[in-house]
Amino acid sequence: MKFAEEIVVEEFLPTVRSMLAEDLRERGLTQSEVADLLGISQSAVSKYANGEVERNDRVLGDERVRELVSRVGAGLAEGTTSRVEALVEIEVLIRRLEDRDLVAELHEAAFPELAGHGGDFNVHDPEGQLRVTERVRSSLRRGLTIVESASGFASLIPAVGSNLCECTPDADGIDDVAGVPGRIFDVKGQATIPADPEFGVSEHVASLLLAARRNGREDLRAAMNVRYDPDIVAALEALGHESAEFDAEYDDLDAVVGAALRETPDAAVLYHTGGYGIEPITYLLGEDAEQVAEMARSLL
Structure with missing residues (x-):
């Protein structure tokens, strides 16, 4: 696990410090003066200024970093910028580069599990898309854990298989709904979940969930299909869940x-009784x- 802060500490800051040390030395400051300004030792200044510290080429070549340095x-050399002001300026740039920019891209390269986001995220943004989608996956995994641990759940799985889905708060398409790739199947009486949740892999259950949300139920963010039986619907109604039938x-x-x-309007159970070549669900x-x-577990 690699944190964005590690990227800043291990790659960004050493590069920027070395660039600043080099810049200040070229402006005629002594190693002692540079050390005082940067808050580091003279030996560190020597290493920075002489290229003895490994530098990140992407940080080194970034025009915004070069302009800031x-x-x-x-x-600093002219005395018109205080050390505090210099610190703030560098911190501001770091935060900018963490937000769908250079640091986010370096973070993705160092932590492959972030691959696919293209650096287009801010790992510190509590409402950012990356965090939203990962929260959905986490919620879905917790739901699937309940399914896996529910004794007898396989008896609820229809012939076409089940799926458990959850969508992002602003979902407007199937790609915004996470589900189980390949669906949940009954394998020798055991509910089998073949893979970790992914977005855009459930068309059937996701489509029904999205249809419900488009028809006044934006509060609903998750759905699951199980087999149809009048007794199942009756049991759910007895537990206080309103039901509604629709045409298959x-x-x-x-x-x-x-x-x-x-x-x-308050239905939390939708069902159809099937049709020609259509399994009731x-x-x-x-x-x-x-x-x-x-x-689902309450039915067992």
Whole structure:
């Protein structure tokens, strides 16, 4: 596990310090004066100025870094910039470069699990897309843990398999919904989850969840399909979950889900009784994957 702060400490700061030491020496300052300004030892100044410290080429070549070093170096040398002001200027640049920029890209290169974001994230942003998607994955994993540990869950899995999905708060398409690649299947009486959650892998359950959200249920962020049985629907109703039926043979999923929700606006259970070549299915919906998984477990 590699933290963004480690990238700053191990790659960014040594490079910037060496650039500043070099700049200040070229402006005629002694090693002692440079050491005092940068708060480091004279031997460290010597190493920085003589190129004995490894420098990151991308930081070294970044025009914004070079401009900052030149500006701060001139200010320190002339006495027009205080050490505190220089520190603030460098901190400001670091925060800029952490936000979908150079430091984020270096972080991704050092921590391959971030691959695919293209450095297009701010790891410190609590509402950033990276953190939002990882929170969804974490919630989904917790829900799947409930499913795996629920004795007898395999009895709820329809022939087409089950899936448990959760979407981001502002989801507007299947790529914003995480699910289980390949679905959850009954393998010798055991619910089997073949892979870690991914986004954009569930079309069927994700489409129903999105249809519900587009028809007034933005509070719903998770859904799961289980087999249909009148007793299952009755059991869910007995537990206090309102249900609504929709037509299995539809041309427009939004239309049939919307009609069902207009009739029963608070429905957390949607189901259809099948059709020609269509297996009957029950859908459980909730605020997150854990809540939906608990609904399923309550049936066992």
